Amino acid sequence: MAEVLSDADVDDQLSEAWSRDGDEIVRVYEFDDYLDGVAFAADIGEVAEEEFHHPEITIRYKKVEVRLTSHEEGGITEKDLRLADLFDAEL
Numbered sequence: 223m224a225e226v227l228s229d230a231d232v233d234d235q236l237s238e239a240w241s242r243d244g245d246e247i248v249r250v251y252e253f254d255d256y257l258d259g260v261a262f263a264a265d266i267g268e269v270a271e272e273e274f275h276h277p278e279i280t281i282r283y284k285k286v287e288v289r290l291t292s293h294e295e296g297g298i299t300e301k302d303l304r305l306a307d308l309f310d311a312e313l
């Protein structure tokens with residue numbers, strides 16, 4: 223089981239485009255049109271399934287909000303930080 227990271231560790235390691243919100247990390251991606259956001263959500267869903275670590279994805283008009291936390295561990299772990307980087311690589 224992965225270690226829950228301290229707030230300081232998360233703030234230190236989290237990429238600039240993401241932010242910490244309590245026990246979650248969050249990023250809102252913006253797109254030129256709605257279906258680009260839908261396609262992106264499908265892409266990152268594939269990545270999540272490959273990693274077997276799953277985000278909360280909210281699809282809005284031209285925006286996709288992604289939230290990550292490690293439910294079993296009860297906080298933010300390396301798994302969440304890794305997935306954030308993998309998701310950003312799908313852009």
Ligand SMILES: C[C@H](O)[C@H](O)[C@H]1CNC2=NC(N)=NC(=O)C2=N1
Binds near residue numbers: 276277293295
């Ligand atoms: C049984 C448990 O749900 C699974 O091991 C996986 C599935 N995907 C998961 N995703 C996330 N974000 N956190 C988990 O703890 C998690 N656990």
